[in-house]
Amino acid sequence: MAFHLDDGEAQSLTEINLVPLIDIMLVLMIIFLVTATVMNPAVPLNLPATGASSVPSEPAVVSVSINASGQYFWNDQPLSLAQLDEKMTQAAKLTPQPSVQLRADKSTDYDHVAQVIAGASQAGLANLAFVSDTRKN
Numbered sequence: 409m410a411f412h413l414d415d416g417e418a419q420s421l422t423e424i425n426l427v428p429l430i431d432i433m434l435v436l437m438i439i440f441l442v443t444a445t446v447m448n449p450a451v452p453l454n455l456p457a458t459g460a461s462s463v464p465s466e467p468a469v470v471s472v473s474i475n476a477s478g479q480y481f482w483n484d485q486p487l488s489l490a491q492l493d494e495k496m497t498q499a500a501k502l503t504p505q506p507s508v509q510l511r512a513d514k515s516t517d518y519d520h521v522a523q524v525i526a527g528a529s530q531a532g533l534a535n536l537a538f539v540s541d542t543r544k545n
Contacts, residue, residue: 467535468506470499476513478520489523496531507535 472492473481480492487495499506508528512521528536 467504468502469509470506471509471511471539472524474510474512474516474520474524476515478516480520480524489527492524493527493531496527496533500532505533505535507537508533509537509539511539 471481471483473484475481480487480489482492482495496508499508510521510524512524525536
């Protein structure tokens with residue numbers, strides 16, 4: 409497709425101007441986004457009432473901490489290893505089981521951490537997470 413200009417030179421234009429096409433596409437996209445958010449695709453329903461209770465969506469979170477001297481804490485309450493094992497046994501009986509977050513000081517002996525892991529395993533707690541500091545030193 410060639411166009412001739414009147415200035416005496418035979419110059420051909422072989423490029424397509426895309427600006428109007430882009431403008432039209434942007435307008436169509438805006439119209440589509442506005443109509444898509446205004447229209448509610450949900451089906452209106454009138455649900456029956458029942459006596460069933462809803463299932464909790466997220467389990468509770470329990471924090472088990474071990475300081476540098478090897479002291480154990482259950483949600484910031486200091487306790488002995490035997491008391492911690494008893495708390496984990498009680499927590500394992502809950503439905504749903506709580507998520508246990510283990511926080512240990514970096515200078516804590518591994519033996520203390522291993523005791524907590526073994527106690528959680530014996531109690532039947534399945535969700536054990538290790539918490540660390542994301543800042544680099």
